[in-house]
Amino acid sequence: MNFELNEEQQMIRQAARDYAQRELIKDVIERDEKAIYPAEHIKKLSELGFLGMLVDPKYDGGGMDTVSYVLAIEEFSKVDSSIGVIISVNNSLVCYGIESFGTEEQKQKWLKPLARGEKIGAFLLSEPGAGSDATSQKTTAIDMGDYYLVNGVKNWITNGNSASTYIVIVQTHKEKGHKGINALLVDKYSPGITVGVHENKMGMRSSDTHSIQFTDVKVPKENRLGDDGFGFKFAMKTLEGGRIGIASQALGLASGAFELATKYAKERKAFGTEIINHQAIAFKLADMATEIEAARLLCLKAAWLKDKGLPFGNASAMAKLYAADTAMKVTTEAVQIHGGYGYVKEYHVERMMRDAKLTQIYEGTSEIQKIVISRAIANDDL
Amino acid sequence: MxxxxxxxxxxxxxxxxxxxxxxxxxxxxxxxxxxxxxxxxxxxxxxxxxxxxxxxxxxxxxxxxxxxxxxxxxxxxxxxxxxxxxxxxxxxxxxxxxxxxxxxxxxxxxxxxxxxxxxxxxxxxxxxxxxxxxxxxxxxxxxxxxxxxxxxxxxxxxxxxxxxxxxxxxxxxFETQVSFADVPIKMVERKVSENKVSLFDADIVVSGGRGMRGPENWKPLEDLATVLGAATACSRPVSDDGWRSHDEHVGQTGKIIAPNLYIAVGISGATQHVAGVSRSKCLVAINTDSDAPIFEVANYGILGDVQKILPKLTEAFKAFKGD
Amino acid sequence: MKILVCISNVPDTTTKIKFTDKQTRFDPTGVQWIINPWDELALSRSVDLKEDSSNPVSEITVINVGTSETEPTLRKCLAIGADKAIRIDSEPKDAFFTAQQIANYVQKESFEFVVFGIESGDYNGSSVGGMVAEILGVPSVSSVSDIKFNGSSATIERDVDGGKEYMQVQGTTVIVVQKGFAKEPRIPNMRGIMMARQKPLEVLAAIDSELLTEIIEFNLPEPKAKVKMIDPDNLQELVALLSKEAKVL
CATH class of the missing domain: 3.40.50.620 (HUPs)
Structure with a gap:
């Protein structure tokens, strides 16, 4: 066992912290309020290499390990979890998917600009009638010989408008069920693609969420990731890694809210003493700190397994389940500790509470994580 | 000797x-x-x-x-x-x-x-x-x-x-034997404004922080400084955001000053800021937040809206100077 | 053109300062060590200058006089963009000792600019830069807030009372920089962090040097009296207190 971070991991955490505390903090309230996509920040963060930090340097990535990735996403999300999800989707869904399952040509063409952050990626799985139940895809890709003809609608797409590279999960052979599903690399600017309105969300408001409509979109065969029918497995494998990103984002929300609550509790006085000296507040903080530490260990364990090349699907499901629930609980308590101040935007914690809710829903709801974990238990595969 | x-x-x-x-x-x-x-x-x-x-x-x-x-x-x-x-x-x-x-x-x-x-x-x-x-x-x-x-x-x-x-x-x-001739350095230009009170020399410094809420709100602070014959300064976030020039930044990484009187207006009092002004003889803090750490190092504190207090304070000093 | 940036390893600026061994030594327990903030600005701007290919800057070396515990700080300098790091293996015993070590290294290599931050966050000495210049017998420019290149000649902006002066120099020059030299410290990028482990970090033995000063003891300031709150509707009271009690008007 070794819980020590190496020097590079510490440096990356510090770099992310510096950027978050120095830059993201300045306009996070305004971006949330007006639902502004953080284009300038994403540009600077791609210059720093965070958009493709997990990608092998030979494809222009940062070559960092997943442990560093957890640390970075946590630091960004402490201040602005929308940044956390934008980086997470680009790295662990889109880049990871292409790097793990793409051909050399696909990596050269699609992965490199994503790793450099020149292009942003989006992962198009959810549909109006198919969220958690990924097998009932309605978006079709008909095999036309040398290309697929894609029709359908994708929903709740993070980076939907800001991304220019889409990975789209489609149904090619309906009769084959989940073995008839494919994953296609699609350029957003292909004829027939319409980006729907920006969803007016409760939280995570500065990440742009859209529905995307496909009308007779021609996608070359060479854009298919993996063999014919590999799409379902592709999506499941990729989401396993994605969960580490969302778990870290939830972790950041929790630890960020905890830091604010602690600071407030040490300054705010009631009944003649700082409220941290009242047991009702002190015990809340003790619970919060303990749960955050547990969530952090789960995230780092999943990352460590992935870095070792060991199976990490169950660990990442546990990390996401626990970190998301912790984020919801801790941010709610942080608002409570702040009292009236917690309910106004200036004090950040109400935003974090709204943001936290989404971590229990997207990239597999908490219930889906429980399915993953419980099936592993049933199959003696935990 | x-x-x-x-x-x-x-x-x-x-x-x-x-x-x-x-x-x-x-x-x-x-x-x-x-x-x-x-x-x-x-x-x-x-x-x-x-x-x-x-x-x-x-x-x-x-x-x-x-x-x-x-x-x-x-x-x-x-x-x-x-x-x-x-x-x-x-x-x-x-x-x-x-x-x-x-x-x-x-x-x-x-x-x-x-x-x-x-x-x-x-x-x-x-x-x-x-x-x-x-x-x-x-x-x-x-x-x-x-x-x-x-x-x-x-x-x-x-x-x-x-x-x-x-x-x-x-x-x-004293006639020196030293010559400038062989020193490979020369001054090529000089820009000095004579009338501005330098932060280092000022007996009184009036300084604004984030609590000023924007560069457009500095007028009342400058009015107060004028009445007191004081220099103006600011905290780091204010200079980082370009509300005021970097020359005005006092704090650990900015200028370290020790005036007789330092008036901190809307400055919360981060340790880095305090490090730059802690040798002031007397520190007055004006802030809306009673929990702001600046009150821990201040001699005198005023709790309230800086934009309302500044003009009243200017009037009070004017009356004093008039006596 | 080669630049040497001199780096102090200091406690993070938010550190609660404590002393140990009968108040003779700074207590490093639980302290996060950082690049001295002014040195970090010096390095950041040097890297900016090198990245802009219209400038003649070709190589940036960082140097620190310190024990092996300062190496993470030096590697952070490499991640930020220094090409090479030198550590002189000794405690920085006093300013003169430290200056001797750096001057000795500069004499062996050749640098156009030797850059220092205006003071270190621990001892606040503001001494080593000027001392190095004098040992080397070269010009020094202090309180520098900008540098501009025109071809191979540099114009240095320094703060003087009430304004600025612009200096032109030739040959090796020591510059001591302050806030403004760089807008803000650079955040290392992934490529920099990855490359830091491949860049050279050379460890050299210290040379003998006398000590001109020694620290006997540290003390913390007396705790301050509690703040006196003034009614915002009775500001005459404040004016009276400032005039009669504090006597600062």
Missing amino acids: SVLVYIENFGGKLKKQNFELASFASKLAESTNSTAKALVLGTINNAEIEKLNQFGIEKIIKVEGESFNIRINKVFTQVIEEVVLKENVSMVLFPDNNTGKALAPRLSVRLRAGFVSGVVSLPESYNPFIIIKRAFSGKAFAKVKINTPTKILSLAINSFGLHEKPVTLKIEY
Whole structure:
């Protein structure tokens, strides 16, 4: 066992912290309020290499390990979890998917600009009638010989408008069920693609969420990731890694809210003493700190397994389940500790509470994580 | 034996800090039975430097010449060394400002004399020579021993104050052997605004933070500064966001100042900010947040909306000045 | 053109300062060490200058006098963009000792600019830069807030009382920089962090040097009296207190 971070991991955490505390903090309230996509920040963060930090340097990535990735996403999300999800989707869904399952040509063409952050990626799985139940895809890709003809609608797409590279999960052979599903690399600017309105969300408001409509979109065969029918497995494998990103984002929300609550509790006085000296507040903080530490260990364990090349699907499901629930609980308590101040935007914690809710829903709801974990238990595969 | 104080020539004028330094030198001389002497370079009227006689300076060594109106550190150091050797100097005193920081370390090497910067009080003992300086950006003090026969000190500005001691003063002209010719450095341009109160010299500083809520709200703060004859300053986030110029940033990584009165308006009081102003004689904090850490270091506090308080405060000072 | 940036390893600026061994030593327990903030600005701007190919800057070396514990700080300098790091293996015993070590290294190599931050966050000495210049017998420019290149000649902006002066220099020059020299410290990028482990970090033995000063003891300031709150509707009271009690008007 070794819980020590190496020097590079510490440096990356510090770099992310510096950027978050120095830059993201300045306009996070305004971006949330007006639902502004953080284009300038994403540009600077791609210059720093965070958009493709997990990608092998030979494809222009940062070559960092997943442990560093957890640390970075946590630091960004402490201040602005929308940044956390934008980086997470680009790295662990889109880049990871292409790097793990793409051909050399696909990596050269699609992965490199994503790793450099020149292009942003989006992962198009959810549909109006198919969220958690990924097998009932309605978006079709008909095999036309040398290309697929894609029709359908994708929903709740993070980076939907800001991304220019889409990975789209489609149904090619309906009769084959989940073995008839494919994953296609699609350029957003292909004829027939319409980006729907920006969803007016409760939280995570500065990440742009859209529905995307496909009308007779021609996608070359060479854009298919993996063999014919590999799409379902592709999506499941990729989401396993994605969960580490969302778990870290939830972790950041929790630890960020905890830091604010602690600071407030040490300054705010009631009944003649700082409220941290009242047991009702002190015990809340003790619970919060303990749960955050547990969530952090789960995230780092999943990352460590992935870095070792060991199976990490169950660990990442546990990390996401626990970190998301912790984020919801801790941010709610942080608002409570702040009292009236917690309910106004200036004090950040109400935003974090709204943001936290989404971590229990997207990239597999908490219930889906429980399915993953419980099936592993049933199959003696935990 | 003598104590030599380096008197910075501010464009032909002396400033309060020169007199403070002279006061300190004269106390040092008193305690060591020696004479307090001053060295001044460049163009300046004798009438101006003769004011130093009020603060115990018995002799001024004057090095004239227009070329000494621009500080070339290498040359100035050599001139100071010549004077130190000629006048049998055992202690050399500089201000702890840009000039002192530039010259004193160089002189330390030339004379192989131990140098302590940012001294805040008279020596604790003379033999061994032990003196207290500021350390950790005002969060601590260090007692330092100087091992060499000649000592070089720089005095933290506004730490000692003025101590009058009228004496008879004579001025002596000194011809230096040092030349500028072989020093590969020259000044090509100079931009100096004479009328602006420098942050380092100001007795009173009025400083704004994030709580000012935007650069457009600075007028009432500037009005207050005008009434008080104060310099204006700001906290780091304010200068980082470009609300005010970087020149105004006081704090650990900005300017470190020690005015008599520092008025912090809408500044929460992060440790880095406090490090830059903690040596102020008196600190007044105005803030809406009663929990702001600035109140922990302030002498006087006002709780409330800065935009409402500033004009009222200006009026109150106006009335006081009118009396 | 080669630049040497001199680096102090200091406690993070938010550190609660404590002392140990009968108040003779800074207590490093639990302290996060950082690049001295002014040195970090010096390095950041140097890297900016090198990245802009219209400038003649070709190589940036960083140097620190310190024990092996300062190496993470030096590697951070490499991650930020220094090409090479030198560690002189000794405690920085006093300013003169430290200056001797750096000057000795500069004499062996050749640098056009030797850059220092205006003071270190621990001892606040503001001494080593000027001392190095004097040992080397070269010009020094202090309180520098900007540098601009025109071909191979550099114009240095320094703060003087009430304004700025612009200096032109030739040959090796020591510059001591302050806030403004760089807008803000650079955040290392992934490529920089990855490359830091491949860049050279050379450890050299210290040379003998006398000590001109020694620290005997540290003390913390007296705790401050509690703040006196003034009624915002009775500001005359404040004016009276400032005038009569504090005597600062």
